[in-house]
Amino acid sequence: MTISVAGTGNRGLKAAGGRQATAGSIAPEPWPEPSGFLLDLVTGTETDADSLRRLAESAAATLTGFLKAQVDCASTLTSVQGAQSRAANNGRAAALAALEIELGDGPLAQAAAGTAVVVEAAGTPLRWQTYRGRCAEAGYGEVLAVPLRLDGGNCCALAFFAPPDLGFSPEAVSHATWFAGVAAQSLKLALEVRSIRSAGDNLKSVLESRTSIDVACGVIMGRNRCSYADAFSMLAGASTHRNKKVREVAEGLLKNLPSGSPGTRFEL
8 A cells, every 4th residue: 555645735646655746736617716616515514524514515416427437436524523514425425534543544644634635556565454454345446635724723624435446646646635625714714603602592592591590580589579599599499499490490381371481582
């Protein structure tokens, strides 16, 4: 196995104990600039894994069309909190992405750290012998992994799996690197949208909880002619006694009102 390690740009991929891999320059039209072309990784996706699956499918289709041969793809994302998500366009590629977790290393892990890599199908077995063997068993030859440049400490990479009779030429490396630039912009947008949605849902939940507690305290204050602090203390005491959250106790009290629990409205 020969490992060809790529630099941070699109040129000058230096081989580590193997062939010299030199990526061509970014091709002219019809390749669009990454800033002017985005993949839709938001619509119909609820989780990071959903976006990664769509990303892997788009990446596989893109390189398949460029090389005129079936190329599969797996993607991985590690958030700044350390959570990992993986996806692929089929089960074989997904199994190889999962294998890296078992082995504790692999081309996806290296690319996620910022270094592109080509794992050749034949050559001196310098590294990842088990990984290379499993690739061959799955019907693949060379593997090309490229990083996606994200913000905020998130790390992402794509791994392309070629059939046994196909190698990743410098032009193919350039095309994969170009696609990674497009994908990075798209994934950053998807992650940002999902973060905003999550923050909005959390805020709504907090506001609803606060409203239920405040209204319940108002009911207690009216019944017992006490202060808000005393009313909240009663709710907290009932919460401890019943082993329930304060919000649950408050909502239970409101549901027993003759008019039922009041609805929550938020207006700008």
